[in-house]
Amino acid sequence: MAGMKITAAVLGALAVPAPYAASRPLALTELTLDPPRVGELLVRIEAAGLCHSDLSVINGDRARPLPMALGHEAAATVVATGDPDDSLFRPGDRVVLSFLPACGECVRCLGGEGYLCANGAASNGAGTMLRGGCRLHGDQGDVHHHLGISAFADHAVVDRRSAVKIDADIPVEIAALFGCAVMTGVGAVWNSAALRPGESIVIYGLGGVGLAALLGAIAGGGQPVVAIDPVPAKRALALELGAAGAFDPAEGEAPIVALLGGKPDVVIETVGKARVLEAAYAMARRGGRIVTVGLPNPAEQFSIPAVSIVGDGKTIIGSYLGSAIPARDIPRYIGLWRAGRLPVERLLTSVSSMADINILFDRLASGEAIRQIVLPDHAAAVPL
Ligand SMILES: [Zn+2]
Ligand SMILES: [Zn+2]
Incomplete structure (x- = not known):
């Protein structure tokens, strides 16, 4: 499989002064996305949420290697699997993305504490994929991945351990919220406390x-x-x-x-x-x-x-990641949402075009927005 040309919101410098509508720290940039390797998935991002953890990278509170394509809370659709015989994922599957790819093999993962996965934490800190390296490339070289996801883009390559399969009937702007806000917040109460x-x-x-x-x-x-x-x-x-x-x-x-x-x-x-x-x-x-x-x-x-x-x-x-086991917890939380007991849609402030992303971060920083969802423009993506 060949790679593709995508458009992603790339951060080029830390701590650029606000207001971001004027300073524009995130630039919608055309990048080359490699095909997925074995153990990885090519996904079409359907909806992505703006989170304070993205803002903490932009404002310099949590320094990350640059340049980096941001975004770590999203709903997506599997386009291709790196392993053609992938036992779990198939093209067309709807997934929620989780911002810590737990390797499943380190001592913390084996002890049931995948939210403390040593390998996932190391790759997230380095801005690389769990299986090493970057799949995103710009004019100046590699572009780093944000928490293994880089969801402010029309497509992404993610580790299969970053993805949780969900039913396809859930509106994408609701489904995205389960990846960070809901998993972290509900998990803090139910798992951690x-x-x-x-x-x-x-x-x-x-x-x-x-x-x-x-x-x-x-x-x-x-x-x-x-x-x-x-x-x-x-x-x-x-x-x-x-x-x-x-x-x-x-x-x-x-x-x-x-x-x-x-x-x-x-x-x-x-x-x-x-x-x-x-x-x-x-x-x-x-x-x-x-x-x-x-x-x-x-x-x-x-x-x-x-x-x-x-x-x-x-x-x-x-409480990191709400002490969650995403593949266990996200389906449970979605079930409670269906039953009307976790009305997470009340967290949703707005649904916007990716083109507005800088001004949306101003609204997040000011406290006037709770969860803002951006929708990528898939028409811009081109197979190589
Ligand atoms: Zn988050
Ligand atoms: Zn691990």
Whole structure:
């Protein structure tokens, strides 16, 4: 099989100043996409979501090798399999893409902790494919892959371990959300915190991941569920979705403790700021669990009174990928969405053309958008 010419949103420099509508850090660029190797899939991207983890690369909080084609939350259709006898995937299959290709062979994968896969973490950090190297090439040489996916493009080559098969009847702009926001947010509550029905839970931050955590907390029987965010429209949405209360962080602990009749059993931190994690730690009751899923700038340090870990018996849990096993969890979450118990479509702010991607990142940075979906233009793709 030959490769193809595709168009992808490529980041050429870190920390270009906002507003991005003017500075345009992402350039829609024609690239050559290699054919998939054995163990890989060529997919047509149907819909891709903008996530804070993309923004963290653009603004320099999480430096990655450049140039890099961004995007890591998507629904796609399999066009070709690198192995013609692939036992699982066939052309035409609809898939959700997951942003950590778990190799299935390292000690963490063998222990059931694929979200901590050493090989997937190494290739993601290097901006390469799990099986090594880059399949994307521009005029100046190789273009790096974002988290093994690079979904802001009309097509992509992904590892088969990045793909989870789903039913084809799910609208693509909904299906994409399951790849990052839902898997991470719901997983933080169900897998990482292991929320039990009747436990009280407070969620810091109402972006895509935080609102997905809120949906997971409500579906999982959290009682009550309380949200914290500075944006009034997001607090109003949390109340519509079933939160018992929604507060501005400036109000502090007092109104929440009053509402709950004490401190919460579980606190979920999705903001990615060390000072918010400190507040989340203080918010939890003695013996409570604090799950952190946000990704702070690596320079940030987190400080708590050391004695309180023992004295208050609290547990801090880091949650990467929502401690998920994507091929197990995504079908479960989709089943609950079908049953009306995880209304993830409420996270969807807009569906736009890929051409608007820079201004859409301004809207994500300002907090006015939750999940924005972009649709690629497939007409631009040409087989070589
Ligand atoms: Zn994400
Ligand atoms: Zn592994």
